[in-house]
Amino acid sequence: MDRVDLLPPPTDTAVARRADAYAAAPLLNCLLREVAEALPETGERRVYRLPGGRLLSVLGERRPAEPEVSTADGWRRVGHTELVKLVAEELARHTGLSNHELPAEMIDSRDAVAALLTARARAAAPGARYLRSEQCLVTGHPYHPAPKARGGGPVAAWLPYAPEAHARFPLVLLGLREDCLVEEGDTSALDALGEAPPGYRLLPAHPWQLDLVGCAEAFDDGRLIRLGTTGFEAWPTAAIRTVYVPERDLFLKFSLDVRITNDIRRLWRHDLLKLRRTDEAVAKAFAESPGSAAWLSDRGYRTADFAFEELAVLVRDGLRGRVLPGATPLLAAALVEGFEGSPLDSTERPTAWWEGYLGAVVPPVLAAFGDHGVVLEAHLQNTLVAVDADGTPVQALFRDAEGVKLLPDVRRAAGWERLVYCLVVNHLCEVAAALAERHPGFDPWPAARRELARHDLPEAAALLTAPTLPGKTNLLLRWTGADGADARYLPLPNPLAGT
Known part of the structure; x- marks a missing residue:
C-alpha cells in the first residue's frame, strides 16, 4: 500500500x-x-x-x-x-x-x-483515501466537551490502537470452548480467520479490550485458550472499537470497556439480543427503497456465555459489492474535520457538489422513516459518502444497527426528533458549514430546503417552517451524570426556516 x-x-x-x-x-x-x-x-x-x-x-x-x-x-x-x-x-x-x-x-x-x-x-x-478518512479525526465530535478522552489510562495502553495515530495491528485469536459459545446470525467470517482445535471455536479479540478484562479464570480452566494473532492487520476506524480488515473486506466491532464521549463502549446484552430484528428491518427498508444507498449489515455476533458483553464481537458487511463501481467511500465526519484528499478541498462548483451530497444522503433516511418506521442514526460517524472520480457525491452508505430505533418501539415524535438531530444538526449543518467556509458567500440552505420539500412526509414539510432544531446537550448531559443514551435537546435556530 x-x-x-x-x-x-x-x-x-x-x-x-x-x-x-x-x-x-x-x-x-x-x-x-x-x-x-x-x-x-x-x-x-x-x-x-x-x-x-x-x-x-x-x-x-x-x-x-x-x-x-x-x-x-x-x-x-x-x-x-x-x-x-x-x-x-x-x-x-x-x-x-x-x-x-x-x-x-x-x-x-x-x-x-x-x-x-x-x-x-x-x-x-x-495510502487509501477511505482509510485516511476514517483515521483523521483529531478533533472528533465538534460538540462534545472531551471527545478524545480515553478513560484516563496511560498513553501506552491505548495509543497502539488509536485510529488517529494511524494504528494498525493484528487481532488476538482465542479458542472458545464450544459449550461456552453463544452466537446469533451469520458469523461464518470469524471461522475463516484462523484454525481452532477440536472442541473449540475461533473468537477474535481486540488486544486493548483483552488487556482491560483479562478473563484469567477462563484461561486457567480451559474455557479460553490463546491461539496467537491473525496473520493480517486490522485498521481501527473512527469508532475506535470497530476495525476494518481490507484483506478480508470485513468490519468487526468489539466491546471496549472505556468511556468514549458519552458512553462506556461495550456491546451491551440488550442491544445484542435485538440486533437481528433491528438489522433485518433496516436491510428490508433499503432493499425496498429506490436509489443506490446501501446498508452495511451487522450480520451476527459471537461471544462467550461467561463474558457475554466483555468478549462479544460483531460481524459487519464490508465495502465490496456495496460501493458503486468507480466510486470511493469516505467518512462523512472526515469531510468536516479535513484530511488529505478531501473532495471539499478541490470542489469548484459548491452548489452542484452540495446538491449531489443531499441527493445521496437525505432520501434514504427519510424513506426508511416514512415508509418503514426505521430511525437511522445518520450522524457523521455512521455515514459514508462515496464520490466519483471528480469528487462528486454519488452514493451514501449507512452503518451501525446498535443506534437504530424502530417504530413503534419509540414514539414517532421522539424518533423524528432523534432523526433530525442526527441527520440535520449533527450531519448536514456541519458539512454545510465546512463547505461554506471554503466558498465564502455560498448559501447551502436553499438546496437543502428543496431536497426536503421533494419528500411526501408530513414531518419533513413541518421541518421547513419550524423555528428551531433540536441540539443535543452533551456538556450538560455529562455534567449532570445522565445516561449516555438519554438524549436531551435544546432549541437551536433552524436555518431551513430562514431560507
Whole structure:
C-alpha cells in the first residue's frame, strides 16, 4: 500500500499549543451553545455572556479559538487548563451540581490530543483515501466537551490502537470452548480467520479490550485458550472499537470497556439480543427503497456465555459489492474535520457538489422513516459518502444497527426528533458549514430546503417552517451524570426556516 510522506516531528511547544487549540474548540462549542448568551456582534471576535455574568470572547464561529475573558483591566487570554476551570465554575453555578469527573475527562482529552499529534507526525498514514478518512479525526465530535478522552489510562495502553495515530495491528485469536459459545446470525467470517482445535471455536479479540478484562479464570480452566494473532492487520476506524480488515473486506466491532464521549463502549446484552430484528428491518427498508444507498449489515455476533458483553464481537458487511463501481467511500465526519484528499478541498462548483451530497444522503433516511418506521442514526460517524472520480457525491452508505430505533418501539415524535438531530444538526449543518467556509458567500440552505420539500412526509414539510432544531446537550448531559443514551435537546435556530 502506498504511504503518505511523513511530516517532520513537531516540537513539544508546538504540540502543546496545537493540542490546546484542538481541545478548546469543541469545549467552547458546547459551552457557547448550551449555557451562554450571544451578544450583538461588534467586530471580528464574538462575545458571550456566561451564566455568572462574566463575558467571554472567541475568534471564529464554526471552530471557536483564542478564548478571552473580560477583566477590570481588559480582555485576558484563557489557556486550556483555565478554560476547564471556568467551564466547571459556570456549570456548577448554572446547574447547582458539582462534578469532579468531567473536568478530569476534559484534561485527559487534551492530553490525548497531544499524544496523538506526536504519534501522527511519526506514523505513516494509509495510502487509501477511505482509510485516511476514517483515521483523521483529531478533533472528533465538534460538540462534545472531551471527545478524545480515553478513560484516563496511560498513553501506552491505548495509543497502539488509536485510529488517529494511524494504528494498525493484528487481532488476538482465542479458542472458545464450544459449550461456552453463544452466537446469533451469520458469523461464518470469524471461522475463516484462523484454525481452532477440536472442541473449540475461533473468537477474535481486540488486544486493548483483552488487556482491560483479562478473563484469567477462563484461561486457567480451559474455557479460553490463546491461539496467537491473525496473520493480517486490522485498521481501527473512527469508532475506535470497530476495525476494518481490507484483506478480508470485513468490519468487526468489539466491546471496549472505556468511556468514549458519552458512553462506556461495550456491546451491551440488550442491544445484542435485538440486533437481528433491528438489522433485518433496516436491510428490508433499503432493499425496498429506490436509489443506490446501501446498508452495511451487522450480520451476527459471537461471544462467550461467561463474558457475554466483555468478549462479544460483531460481524459487519464490508465495502465490496456495496460501493458503486468507480466510486470511493469516505467518512462523512472526515469531510468536516479535513484530511488529505478531501473532495471539499478541490470542489469548484459548491452548489452542484452540495446538491449531489443531499441527493445521496437525505432520501434514504427519510424513506426508511416514512415508509418503514426505521430511525437511522445518520450522524457523521455512521455515514459514508462515496464520490466519483471528480469528487462528486454519488452514493451514501449507512452503518451501525446498535443506534437504530424502530417504530413503534419509540414514539414517532421522539424518533423524528432523534432523526433530525442526527441527520440535520449533527450531519448536514456541519458539512454545510465546512463547505461554506471554503466558498465564502455560498448559501447551502436553499438546496437543502428543496431536497426536503421533494419528500411526501408530513414531518419533513413541518421541518421547513419550524423555528428551531433540536441540539443535543452533551456538556450538560455529562455534567449532570445522565445516561449516555438519554438524549436531551435544546432549541437551536433552524436555518431551513430562514431560507
